Structures are given as C-alpha cells and as structure tokens.
Amino acid sequence: MTASAPRRRSVIAGAALAVAAAGTPALAAPRNPSVASTVSAAKASTSRVLTTRTTAGQVSGAVAGRTVVFRGVPYAAPPVGALRFSSPRPPRPWSGVRDATRFAAPSYQSVLPGSSEDSLYANVWTPDVRGSRPVVVYIHGGGWFVGAGSHPLYDGERLADRGDAVVVTFNYRLGGFGWGLHEDLADPATGSFANWGLQDQAALLHWVRANAAAFGGDPDNITVCGTSAGGSSAWQLSLLPEMRSVIRRIVPISAAHVWAPAVALTPQDAGEAYDRIAHRLGTTVPGLRRADAAAVKDAWEQLFSGAPDRRLLGSGREYQGPVVDGRWMPAYDHERPTPKVPVLSVHARTEGSFFTGPGSPTPTPAPTDEAELRAAVRAVLLKGVPDVPDALAERCVAGYRAAAAAEGLPDDPLAVWTEIWGDGLFRRPVVRFAERHARTGTSPLYVMDFAHPVYPPHFGTPHEATSRFLFGTHRLPEEAPVYGDGPLERRVSDTFIDLVSSFARCGVPTAAEAPAWPVFAPGRASTLILGGPRVAEIADIPKQRQLRFWDDNGWGPRL
Known part of the structure; x- marks a missing residue:
C-alpha cells in the first residue's frame, strides 16, 4: 500500500490527528459561578494528592492546572499475540506505584506516529481524588480507524475544572484490529468474534464504574459522550443490556450512525475481508493473530482505498464501523430501539x-x-x-x-x-x-x-x-x-x-x-x-x- 492511500479515505477525526498526541498548556480558571466555589474548596483541601489506588494497583498522576491527571492507566490487558482479535481481558495487577504521568501509545494506525497494538489505556482528569462527582467518559472519533484519547484536542483539564467532573478519555482498537467479523476468530472464553473495538469500549466503562471512586467520581453517575464514530459508539453502548446499570446518560455528537453499505461492512463482506487478507499474507484467518501487524493493517487499508464503486467489497463504502454480529451489534442503528437513557x-x-x-x-x-x-x-x-x-x-x-x-x-x-x-x-x-x-x-x-x-x-x-x-x-x-x-x-x-x-x-x-x-x-x-x-x-x-x-x-x- 502506498503512503498516500489513507489520505484517500474519509477520516472523521480530521487533519489535526496527524499531530502527535501530547499534553496541552494549562487553561484559564473556571468562571462558572455554580461550580467555581465547589472546585476552589476542593482544591484548598488536598487536591494535590497525586496517588490513588485502582483495582489493579496504585497509580501516580501529575498536576495539570487546577486538576490532577492520570495518563496511560491500563483498563485491559494488551491485545497482542494470542489476544489479538480476542475479547479484552482485565488489566494485569502490579505492585508498587505505577507512573501515570505519560500518555500511552495510540492504537495501531497509519496516521498518528508511535501507534501500537498495546494501547488499551485510559486518561483521567479530576479536580480532586476525593468526592463523588459526575463522570464524563469521552470516546474519540476517527472513522473507527484513526485517533486517540490522548490527542491534544481532547485534553480534559478545562472540562474537568469548570464542570467539576471527572473526565475520562481512552484508546480502543481501530481498523481491521477492532471493527470486523469472522467466526474463525471466535474467542474461546467469550464466544465473541467481532467488533473488538466496541468490546474495548464496554470494558473501559466497566473499569470506570469499578474505579470512579478512586478518582473522586460517582460510579452511579456516568455519562458517555463522543464525537462522530465516538458519538455512534455512545448510542450503541447505551443499547447493550450489560450497560444498563453502567451508563446514566449519553451525549452523542455528530454521530455517524451505522448502516450498510455506507458506514459498515455487511457480515459477509467482513468475513471476506479477512479471508482475502489471510490469503494475501499466506496464512489462515486464525493465523492472522501471528501475522505481522503492519502487513495486516496495510492489507486492510488496501481493501478500502480508492473509489467505493471500484473496490472488491460492496459495503464499507465510507467507513468500516461496527458489523452486525448478533451480540455486540444485534442490528443496524435504525433497526434497533431508541435509547432508554x-x-x-x-x-x-x-x-x-x-x-x-x-x-x-x-x-x-x-x-x-x-x-x-x-x-x-x-x-x-x-x-x-x-x-x-x-x-x-x-x-x-x-x-x-x-x-x-x-x-x-x-x-x-x-x-x-x-x-x-x-x-x-x-x-x-x-x-x-x-x-x-x-x-x-x-x-x-x-x-x-x-x-x-x-x-x-x-x-x-x-x-x-x-x-x-x-x-x-x-x-x-x-x-x-x-x-x-x-x-x-x-x-x-x-x-x-x-x-x-x-x-x-x-x-x-x-x-x-x-x-x-x-x-x-x-x-x-x-x-x-x-x-x-x-x-x-x-x-x-x-x-x-x-x-x-x-x-x-x-x-x-x-x-
């Protein structure tokens, strides 16, 4: 695949995503009188406590303006090796205090530099690790194949400070590693064989519920927000039965609602995509777990480059979002009920x-x-x-x-x-x-x-x-x-x-x-x-x- 191929695709996250993920400067103090006094009182107490304990171990964050930020906190085990194309597993516990002052790598992609399959990490901004604030979980966009929760656009300091809320961003699997379907990739532990990125998002929300209190958040008051592909994900997650006790409200922004052939592959085309990639790489579909990651990514992107009416597959014409699999995506958005939150x-x-x-x-x-x-x-x-x-x-x-x-x-x-x-x-x-x-x-x-x-x-x-x-x-x-x-x-x-x-x-x-x-x-x-x-x-x-x-x-x- 040529270096220019990804540019021929419609990347929802935009040209700004070509900038490497990094921190942003401190922003101005909050001016909302309804929350400013609460925030100030919290800061005056002990909001400079930089260490807290998650379910997997202690983490140490850093001061970010009037908030504390914990970057690169594992919410799932790295989906590498045998765990590629598998359901997310809980993060591995650690001893001692884990440094959480640097962002983790973006999920593997062709746009952001330094990306990696080892990317299932969360970032948390909080006014204080004590308290019971509303939690806002933000899902980044990017057409389901680029982007990162660590991108400077999504720096949570201002939202957390002015809104007196706990703000969480995170990465999830992208492209062919996150949004496809093939029954030969069934996870022996869960039976799931599709939509690994959506599974990551659900795992993140379970992690947030279990750990919200450690960051000064209310585990019973979680709002899921996202833009574009992220807005679509917020909508879909709210419809999952296992999320009913987790998600309190949603804020879908410019949601790319899923339907075929424009915004998703059909199950048949998704299966054929992995068949074609495996054939090209000289392996079987299960063998893709051991194949070179760059080769898998490039082969996936090649299938969806060029004008949609000239491709080998008829669906996924604009984006390759969630695939109807009967479990994580039971049907397209317009065929499902509207959210109850x-x-x-x-x-x-x-x-x-x-x-x-x-x-x-x-x-x-x-x-x-x-x-x-x-x-x-x-x-x-x-x-x-x-x-x-x-x-x-x-x-x-x-x-x-x-x-x-x-x-x-x-x-x-x-x-x-x-x-x-x-x-x-x-x-x-x-x-x-x-x-x-x-x-x-x-x-x-x-x-x-x-x-x-x-x-x-x-x-x-x-x-x-x-x-x-x-x-x-x-x-x-x-x-x-x-x-x-x-x-x-x-x-x-x-x-x-x-x-x-x-x-x-x-x-x-x-x-x-x-x-x-x-x-x-x-x-x-x-x-x-x-x-x-x-x-x-x-x-x-x-x-x-x-x-x-x-x-x-x-x-x-x-x-």
Missing part, C-alpha cells in the same frame, strides 16, 4: 465543511461549474448506493438549490456540495434519529445545533468543531487561527461545558448564558442553537428543507 444530541450546522474545506482529510478539488458539481455530488451519493443514475444526482442538486433559494443561503457549487456531503452522512441521520426518539422514546432528549462559525478560508461550522469548544482546546495556538480565541469563543466554550456538565450532573442541561432548554419536540422551537453573537438561543432546527431529498429518494435508512 436521557440523551443530549448535538450536530454541527455545516458538517460537510470539514470534508470540503481547507485541511480536509480527503483533499478533493472543489467543483467550480455545474459539470464538476454533479460529478462531486455523484461521488457523495455513491457512498450509500451501488449505482447513481444521472437523474438522482440532478434531483439532489435541484433539491438543495431550491432549499438554498427559499432560505437565502449560498447556492454556488462549493456550498451545495458541502451541504450534501454533511447532510447525507451526518446531519440528516442525527436529526431523524432525534425525531424518532421524540415520537417513540421514553426518556428526555435535548437537541443542539452547534453553529459557531470558523475563520476564513475555512467556512461554516465543520464536523469536529464541537470538540474544540467542549474541551476548551480552541485556545491552543494551532487551533485558534481556525476556531478563534476571543471573548465570544470563550463564552461559547464555557456555555457548552456548562450545558454538558450540568446534564451529566442531574440530567437537565443549564448554563448562565443559555435560555431554558426544553425537551425536543419536532415542529416546535425546542432546539438550542449554540454559537454566534447571541451565544445561545432556542429555535427550530435550521435547514430542514435540505433534508427532504434524502427522505424522498430513499438514500440511507428510513426513520
């Missing part, structure tokens, strides 16, 4: 500008005329169907142009392509799942349209812009030129943190600069619009006309 659902106003703007993980020349626009739209539509007739692309462009005219939005080729890209894979499914929950769900669901614009030459509110403001990392020197670090950006970030942390604390999202936020009711002003000069306001979901094309033409799951 409270949900705070977030989407970005212009999801597609992450993929069509500067710094796109899949650099493609922007269309400049009608012929190029139709070719670009056809390429988007091919992500979800085996063939795209010219008439389908024409209807898509016409529908989006009509919607833009009705709402006074730009209708140039770049703008139309951008909206179609983001709506098809992200905004439309997220909105329709929220509407379904409002019709059939039994728990409250809140909807946020994150709308804070980025700076030129970037445009709109891209996919993954949300993580910068949830973690306050829009302030980092490499992020501020795109996302801003002025007074308004800080108010937007503080409000986002306050909303999520209050939701994690008691189930109702509130913030000083946000109006009262009602439970989502389609057709009524019940969506919180976050971003822009007014910071936060309640309105109906914007750009609803654009979503009709997908419903009327049967592209993607019906909800």
Whole structure:
C-alpha cells in the first residue's frame, strides 16, 4: 500500500490527528459561578494528592492546572499475540506505584506516529481524588480507524475544572484490529468474534464504574459522550443490556450512525475481508493473530482505498464501523430501539465543511461549474448506493438549490456540495434519529445545533468543531487561527461545558448564558442553537428543507 492511500479515505477525526498526541498548556480558571466555589474548596483541601489506588494497583498522576491527571492507566490487558482479535481481558495487577504521568501509545494506525497494538489505556482528569462527582467518559472519533484519547484536542483539564467532573478519555482498537467479523476468530472464553473495538469500549466503562471512586467520581453517575464514530459508539453502548446499570446518560455528537453499505461492512463482506487478507499474507484467518501487524493493517487499508464503486467489497463504502454480529451489534442503528437513557444530541450546522474545506482529510478539488458539481455530488451519493443514475444526482442538486433559494443561503457549487456531503452522512441521520426518539422514546432528549462559525478560508461550522469548544482546546495556538480565541469563543466554550456538565450532573442541561432548554419536540422551537453573537438561543432546527431529498429518494435508512 502506498503512503498516500489513507489520505484517500474519509477520516472523521480530521487533519489535526496527524499531530502527535501530547499534553496541552494549562487553561484559564473556571468562571462558572455554580461550580467555581465547589472546585476552589476542593482544591484548598488536598487536591494535590497525586496517588490513588485502582483495582489493579496504585497509580501516580501529575498536576495539570487546577486538576490532577492520570495518563496511560491500563483498563485491559494488551491485545497482542494470542489476544489479538480476542475479547479484552482485565488489566494485569502490579505492585508498587505505577507512573501515570505519560500518555500511552495510540492504537495501531497509519496516521498518528508511535501507534501500537498495546494501547488499551485510559486518561483521567479530576479536580480532586476525593468526592463523588459526575463522570464524563469521552470516546474519540476517527472513522473507527484513526485517533486517540490522548490527542491534544481532547485534553480534559478545562472540562474537568469548570464542570467539576471527572473526565475520562481512552484508546480502543481501530481498523481491521477492532471493527470486523469472522467466526474463525471466535474467542474461546467469550464466544465473541467481532467488533473488538466496541468490546474495548464496554470494558473501559466497566473499569470506570469499578474505579470512579478512586478518582473522586460517582460510579452511579456516568455519562458517555463522543464525537462522530465516538458519538455512534455512545448510542450503541447505551443499547447493550450489560450497560444498563453502567451508563446514566449519553451525549452523542455528530454521530455517524451505522448502516450498510455506507458506514459498515455487511457480515459477509467482513468475513471476506479477512479471508482475502489471510490469503494475501499466506496464512489462515486464525493465523492472522501471528501475522505481522503492519502487513495486516496495510492489507486492510488496501481493501478500502480508492473509489467505493471500484473496490472488491460492496459495503464499507465510507467507513468500516461496527458489523452486525448478533451480540455486540444485534442490528443496524435504525433497526434497533431508541435509547432508554436521557440523551443530549448535538450536530454541527455545516458538517460537510470539514470534508470540503481547507485541511480536509480527503483533499478533493472543489467543483467550480455545474459539470464538476454533479460529478462531486455523484461521488457523495455513491457512498450509500451501488449505482447513481444521472437523474438522482440532478434531483439532489435541484433539491438543495431550491432549499438554498427559499432560505437565502449560498447556492454556488462549493456550498451545495458541502451541504450534501454533511447532510447525507451526518446531519440528516442525527436529526431523524432525534425525531424518532421524540415520537417513540421514553426518556428526555435535548437537541443542539452547534453553529459557531470558523475563520476564513475555512467556512461554516465543520464536523469536529464541537470538540474544540467542549474541551476548551480552541485556545491552543494551532487551533485558534481556525476556531478563534476571543471573548465570544470563550463564552461559547464555557456555555457548552456548562450545558454538558450540568446534564451529566442531574440530567437537565443549564448554563448562565443559555435560555431554558426544553425537551425536543419536532415542529416546535425546542432546539438550542449554540454559537454566534447571541451565544445561545432556542429555535427550530435550521435547514430542514435540505433534508427532504434524502427522505424522498430513499438514500440511507428510513426513520
């Protein structure tokens, strides 16, 4: 496989993931009056205690601003050797005090340097190891094949400090090591033969429940949050029977809901993928446990490089997420019930500008005329169907142009392509799942349209812009030129943190600069619009006309 092959794929985590995982500078002190006094009192006591005891042994952390951070804490045994393609095992106990001041390696991938199969580690930020705070577990995105919980974007210091919460990030297995299926890889201890990354995430949550109190967290108040692939995982984990006593609430952000052929392999194609890789490497499918890791990774990526209609496999056209296996993924998202826990659902106003703007993980020349626009739209539509007739692309462009005219939005080729890209894979499914929950769900669901614009030459509110403001990392020197670090950006970030942390604390999202936020009711002003000069306001979901094309033409799951 050539070095450029991964760049031809749609990497949800974005170009920023090419930066090596590292720590970030201390951020400003919390300004939320509802939690600042609590945090200060805790700090004044003994929050500089750097050692605590987990179920596997003692760990020693480090001061990070007004918090303590424990980096690289094992939550499972390394999935190497005979444990490759096996269910996660508990971490091996250790004696003495384990140093937890450095991040572990990212999970094995082609994007972040220094990645390794030995990567099942957690990072914990806490205002104090004493107390009983809400716990926010964040699952990183990256299309299920890149990313790391240690990436600077997900530095938990600001969220933990201002929100007075325990914040956990972590790694899970990626790509062909984490998201496939083959019955010849059945684990003799568990019987599982698929979705090892999802199994890792479940193991992490069990570890958090068992160890939350050691970090000043409440084991009975765990909120699972994630972006893109991570948002999808939060949704799926909440539906697992064994998670019902673990997960209290979820915050799926720009969730890449799973369906085939766009966002997952069919079980048949997943099995064929491992058959082909084993044949290429001159071994059997069970023999892949002993094969060279780089060779397995490269062979997997080669199967999914190039245009989706020219590949050997018909599914997994955009991402290779969870595979329906009857156990960890009983069915695709739209075929399963809606979560029974409270949900705070977030989407970005212009999801597609992450993929069509500067710094796109899949650099493609922007269309400049009608012929190029139709070719670009056809390429988007091919992500979800085996063939795209010219008439389908024409209807898509016409529908989006009509919607833009009705709402006074730009209708140039770049703008139309951008909206179609983001709506098809992200905004439309997220909105329709929220509407379904409002019709059939039994728990409250809140909807946020994150709308804070980025700076030129970037445009709109891209996919993954949300993580910068949830973690306050829009302030980092490499992020501020795109996302801003002025007074308004800080108010937007503080409000986002306050909303999520209050939701994690008691189930109702509130913030000083946000109006009262009602439970989502389609057709009524019940969506919180976050971003822009007014910071936060309640309105109906914007750009609803654009979503009709997908419903009327049967592209993607019906909800």
